[in-house]
Amino acid sequence: MSELVEIRWHGRGGQGAKTAALLLADVAFNIGKHVQGFPEYGPERMGAPITAYDRISDQEIRVHSNIYEPNYVAVVDETLLHTVDVTRGIKKGGAILINTERSSEELMPELNGYEGRIYTIDAKKICDCTLGQYFPNTPMLAAIVKITGIMEPDRFLEEMKKSLQHKFARKPEVLEGNMKALKMALEEVRSNSKTGCSQN
Amino acid sequence: MSGNEAVAHAIRQINPDVMPAFPITPSTEIPQFVSNMIANGEVDTEFIPVESEHSAMSAAMGSEAAGARTITATSSCGLALMWEVLYVAASSRLPLVMTVVNRGLTGPLNINAEHSDSMGARDSGWIQIYAENNQEVYDNLLQAYRIAEHTDVKLPVMICQDGFITSHAVENIELMEDEPVKKFVGSYEPEHYLLNQNEVMALGPYATSPYCMEAKRAQAQAMMNAKQVILDVAKEYEAISGRSYGFFEEYRSEDADFVIVAIGSACGTIKDAVDELRGEKVKAGLIKVRVFRPFPGEELAKALSSAKAVAIMDRCESYSGHGGPLGAELRAAMYENKNTAEAVNIVYGLSGRDLTVEDAKGVYERLSVIATEGVTDRQYTYLGLRE
Numbered sequence: 001m002s003e004l005v006e007i008r009w010h011g012r013g014g015q016g017a018k019t020a021a022l023l024l025a026d027v028a029f030n031i032g033k034h035v036q037g038f039p040e041y042g043p044e045r046m047g048a049p050i051t052a053y054d055r056i057s058d059q060e061i062r063v064h065s066n067i068y069e070p071n072y073v074a075v076v077d078e079t080l081l082h083t084v085d086v087t088r089g090i091k092k093g094g095a096i097l098i099n100t101e102r103s104s105e106e107l108m109p110e111l112n113g114y115e116g117r118i119y120t121i122d123a124k125k126i127c128d129c130t131l132g133q134y135f136p137n138t139p140m141l142a143a144i145v146k147i148t149g150i151m152e153p154d155r156f157l158e159e160m161k162k163s164l165q166h167k168f169a170r171k172p173e174v175l176e177g178n179m180k181a182l183k184m185a186l187e188e189v190r191s192n193s194k195t196g197c198s199q200n
Numbered sequence: 201m202s203g204n205e206a207v208a209h210a211i212r213q214i215n216p217d218v219m220p221a222f223p224i225t226p227s228t229e230i231p232q233f234v235s236n237m238i239a240n241g242e243v244d245t246e247f248i249p250v251e252s253e254h255s256a257m258s259a260a261m262g263s264e265a266a267g268a269r270t271i272t273a274t275s276s277c278g279l280a281l282m283w284e285v286l287y288v289a290a291s292s293r294l295p296l297v298m299t300v301v302n303r304g305l306t307g308p309l310n311i312n313a314e315h316s317d318s319m320g321a322r323d324s325g326w327i328q329i330y331a332e333n334n335q336e337v338y339d340n341l342l343q344a345y346r347i348a349e350h351t352d353v354k355l356p357v358m359i360c361q362d363g364f365i366t367s368h369a370v371e372n373i374e375l376m377e378d379e380p381v382k383k384f385v386g387s388y389e390p391e392h393y394l395l396n397q398n399e400v401m402a403l404g405p406y407a408t409s410p411y412c413m414e415a416k417r418a419q420a421q422a423m424m425n426a427k428q429v430i431l432d433v434a435k436e437y438e439a440i441s442g443r444s445y446g447f448f449e450e451y452r453s454e455d456a457d458f459v460i461v462a463i464g465s466a467c468g469t470i471k472d473a474v475d476e477l478r479g480e481k482v483k484a485g486l487i488k489v490r491v492f493r494p495f496p497g498e499e500l501a502k503a504l505s506s507a508k509a510v511a512i513m514d515r516c517e518s519y520s521g522h523g524g525p526l527g528a529e530l531r532a533a534m535y536e537n538k539n540t541a542e543a544v545n546i547v548y549g550l551s552g553r554d555l556t557v558e559d560a561k562g563v564y565e566r567l568s569v570i571a572t573e574g575v576t577d578r579q580y581t582y583l584g585l586r587e
Contacts, residue, residue, distance in 0.1 A: 022202075025370040026370060029372060036370070038365070039368055060372075062333075062468035064466060064555075065554050065555060065556045066556075
């Protein structure tokens with residue numbers, strides 16, 4: 001990967017889309033990339049649509065504007081498909097990742113004529129299987145790493161382990177569940193079929 | 201690391217004696233991070249949780265006057281609430297430092313990036329240094345006390361960065377090791393301070409007319425002296441960091457026909473536009489103003505002496521009906537220097553309105569028309585305004 005990769009995240013306040021964007025930038029930085037991860041703030045409240053962005057490159061990043069033509073879009077909450085034009089500006093050859101239990105064929109009619117690649121992941125199911133609590137950003141982060149090819153999955157898991165160990169130094173019990181969620185998400189991200197609780 | 205994290209990291213390394221602060225978006229994270237560091241025993245700064253920004257600046261003044269190296273952080277309306285005390289701190293010649301995360305002043309109520317808060321305080325007697333990115337705000341903060349505490353200066357310093365755009369953005373950064381920072385910043389040995397039992401003094405007494413004007417003139421002299429000190433400190437900092445700083449950065453502007461002059465995070469975006477246009481053989485350039493107080497008017501005007509057309513961009517509306525603060529001051533300096541370039545003033549990016557590479561290219565396109573036809577539209581315009 002030598003070119004700039006730009007990612008736009010759509011979520012709702014409280015779901016961790018911003019955290020996922022910042023974590024992705026951190027992880028990419030740790031493997032030597034130039035990065036930028038930033039949120040776009042509006043009236044902040046739980047449940048309101050929020051947008052966050054990532055730029056990842058081998059070159060220095062100087063631009064400080066929002067991303068209008070992303071390579072990838074990650075939708076953390078599928079109810080946003082009805083209120084936000086999530087496919088807007090996606091570059092040719094790019095892709096959209098949607099957190100849903102539905103298939104990409106079922107979602108197609110809701111994507112405003114979008115004809116590019118669609119990936120789905122059932123983050124709810126993965127969270128149920130591994131965390132016991134719904135934190136959709138964890139599986140979404142792994143899935144976006146997988147589809148963008150920003151880094152090798154093994155390297156990603158290694159870096160995430162270090163990062164989570166640091167972040168949850170006082171709560172080591174949550175590490176295992178999070179690592180399981182990441183691994184499961186790497187395997188479960190689909191371009192056209194449903195996910196199952198195969199890791200249990 | 202985000203811009204706010206970078207500032208907190210620099211504060212830990214500087215290890216000021218006292219930090220009174222009151223939270224306000226988007227600078228809240230700074231006292232929050234520093235409080236965590238104090239709680240974790242990483243730094244022994246005395247944190248004073250105060251009940252308002254007026255109190256934060258008052259407490260900062262008090263502790264600095266007592267002889268303690270002091271820092272605070274704020275944004276927007278928080279800075280506005282400090283207004284009265286800003287002037288008192290500067291005229292009392294207290295070398296305290298404040299990190300400002302720039303956000304527009306209300307209203308309409310908004311939390312996003314704009315320079316109207318610190319630009320409003322431009323005449324308060326504080327030195328003001330602005331940053332394009334996380335690296336610069338970190339580097340600027342490490343240099344702040346060396347400038348503020350210099351015997352030729354003794355003035356407070358504001359270290360500014362753009363709210364959210366850099367304060368909340370995770371970007372690459374090169375941090376210094378703790379030891380070289382401590383050595384560079386040095387310990388604070390105030391010449392006069394209230395807790396010195398061998399020198400009884402009063403601070404902030406009434407000055408009658410025969411003395412008041414002289415005090416203000418001396419304060420203005422300190423601001424003029426700050427120019428040389430800022431350059432000297434930057435040189436010393438370059439020797440330990442490898443990163444060079446001046447009053448402003450000239451980005452491909454030396455031989456440029458069309459030059460944008462701007463402040464802050466938008467400059468990174470404008471640099472990308474410059475590179476694209478240079479690829480198309482358009483002689484575009486950028487001057488990024490780092491130091492706004494003291495204002496390097498003569499130096500800026502000289503740097504613009506061979507340009508054909510100049511766009512001075514303000515992320516701030518000053519409601520003068522005649523343009524923004526950078527526009528007004530730089531055009532005056534260009535007039536004094538007898539610059540021949542056409543110069544227009546553009547207000548952009550208010551309340552976080554985005555500036556894209558395409559927007560910047562549009563400004564250069566306008567400059568190329570102005571260079572041949574002169575200013576045919578208004579001299580002071582808005583960019584990115586919805587019609």
